[in-house]
Amino acid sequence: MSCDHPDLLPLDEALQRLWNALPAPDLPGLRAERDDPATDRASMDGVALKASEGRASRRVLGTLYAGSDPAVFAVAPGTAVRIMTGAALPPGADAIVPVEALATDGDTVRPQVDPKVGDHVRRQGEQARAGDQLLPAGTPLSAARLALFAQEGQLLPLRPRLRVGVASTGNELVPHPASHQIRDSNGPMLAALAHTLGADVDLRSALPDEPAALAAALQNPGDIRILLTSGGVSMGDHDHLPGVLKDLGATILFHKIRLKPGKPMLAALLGDLLLLGLPGNPVSAYVNGLLFLSLALARLEGRAAPDPWRRARLAAAVRNKGDRPLLHPCRLVEGRLEPLPGKGSADLVTLARADALAWIDAGGLEAGTKTRWMPVV
Numbered sequence: 440m441s442c443d444h445p446d447l448l449p450l451d452e453a454l455q456r457l458w459n460a461l462p463a464p465d466l467p468g469l470r471a472e473r474d475d476p477a478t479d480r481a482s483m484d485g486v487a488l489k490a491s492e493g494r495a496s497r498r499v500l501g502t503l504y505a506g507s508d509p510a511v512f513a514v515a516p517g518t519a520v521r522i523m524t525g526a527a528l529p530p531g532a533d534a535i536v537p538v539e540a541l542a543t544d545g546d547t548v549r550p551q552v553d554p555k556v557g558d559h560v561r562r563q564g565e566q567a568r569a570g571d572q573l574l575p576a577g578t579p580l581s582a583a584r585l586a587l588f589a590q591e592g593q594l595l596p597l598r599p600r601l602r603v604g605v606a607s608t609g610n611e612l613v614p615h616p617a618s619h620q621i622r623d624s625n626g627p628m629l630a631a632l633a634h635t636l637g638a639d640v641d642l643r644s645a646l647p648d649e650p651a652a653l654a655a656a657l658q659n660p661g662d663i664r665i666l667l668t669s670g671g672v673s674m675g676d677h678d679h680l681p682g683v684l685k686d687l688g689a690t691i692l693f694h695k696i697r698l699k700p701g702k703p704m705l706a707a708l709l710g711d712l713l714l715l716g717l718p719g720n721p722v723s724a725y726v727n728g729l730l731f732l733s734l735a736l737a738r739l740e741g742r743a744a745p746d747p748w749r750r751a752r753l754a755a756a757v758r759n760k761g762d763r764p765l766l767h768p769c770r771l772v773e774g775r776l777e778p779l780p781g782k783g784s785a786d787l788v789t790l791a792r793a794d795a796l797a798w799i800d801a802g803g804l805e806a807g808t809k810t811r812w813m814p815v816v
């Protein structure tokens with residue numbers, strides 16, 4: 440019997456749908472408060488002098504450091520001022536000769552090179568002029584952009600880390616398992632993943648396969664913005680999550696995607712709470728947790744959408760008989776993807792040995808094919 444599902448949502452569309460459904464914070468634009476740099480500055484440690492005097496000796500008047508007021512010196516013919524990187528140029532100087540290109544004798548210096556006007560000088564306003572638009576409103580935040588806001592006197596406070604709840608589901612999850620039971624490995628895995636991705640994590644006890652318990656957890660989520668669950672989203676008698684969400688009036692963003700592992704992946708909004716209902720199989724929970732949580736955190740924090748994909752060649756062929764693209768565990772060896780002999784979406788042993796997940800189109804890929812892959816973090 441074929442299990443092909445033409446209605447499954449392609450991964451990139453699912454990611455886009457999640458991105459569009461989440462609100463980005465208000466992202467202000469930025470204008471330059473003053474010229475950048477605000478005065479001519481030294482870009483090397485050396486002496487500030489008049490270039491037109493060529494290699495002639497100069498008498499050193501003193502030293503300017505980054506932050507020194509340059510007006511205390513005036514560079515007249517036959518003089519120079521020692522200057523450190525970042526210091527404003529003194530009046531009269533138009534070039535810097537670096538320490539390495541100077542002969543020094545007491546307070547006299549002699550350039551060993553022919554200085555030219557503007558040598559090793561960062562010109563006033565060469566990066567921006569006062570009033571220039573530096574970043575339009577809506578530009579996603581990054582550490583570099585936050586630094587630019589700080590430079591212009593508009594320090595943006597760091598946002599508190601988003602709080603992410605993690606709750607596994609399943610009656611089979613117990614701390615001391617008999618042979619028909621298992622330990623909860625998804626909970627600790629997803630907590631670690633959320634922590635790695637920069638969230639503040641609340642790892643909760645596993646929930647039983649009971650609609651009432653799931654409903655209670657969803658209706659009283661506590662102080663979290665995102666809830667990661669694992670399990671209970673497929674076709675089994677105990678797969679209650681989709682029905683519970685429907686009864687609670689949640690907005691289902693998608694349920695079931697064209698990816699192996701990850702077919703029953705579910706995302707829903709319940710008021711302000713984003714629920715990522717990850718499939719229970721550990722590799723599936725990992726892959727989808729990584730893809731969807733990193734995107735959701737970036738969106739809610741006002742960062743650009745992360746692109747986890749890199750490209751490399753497969754060292755060996757990988758078969759994929761299904762109709763879904765496959766993310767296959769690999770080792771990266773000298774820049775090539777060496778497929779591991781994995782046993783599918785329940786095989787945590789192979790996932791833990793992998794450092795890459797390679798994208799294998801439906802139908803499989805031959806050895807030597809270049810394909811996209813993402814790191815296992």
Ligand SMILES: Nc1nc2c(c(=O)[nH]1)N[C@H]1C(S)=C(S)[C@@H](COP(=O)(O)OP(=O)(O)OC[C@H]3O[C@@H](n4cnc5c(N)ncnc54)[C@H](O)[C@@H]3O)O[C@H]1N2
Pocket residue numbers: 607608609611612621622623624625626669670671672673674675678700701702703717718719720721723784785
């Ligand atoms: N008739 C069908 N059966 C299944 C389908 C389907 O389309 N039709 N899809 C399969 C796929 S694909 C996946 S993935 C799984 C996902 O099912 P659920 O998300 O409903 O997960 P569960 O059934 O609750 O559990 C699946 C598997 O994972 C183990 N598990 C669950 N939670 C944990 C945990 N916290 N730590 C470790 N392992 C966990 C669980 O014991 C099961 O073995 O469904 C397929 N079936």
Ligand code: MOO
Pocket residue numbers: 698699700701702703718720722723784785
């Ligand atoms: O999504 Mo499932 O993990 O393909 O077996």
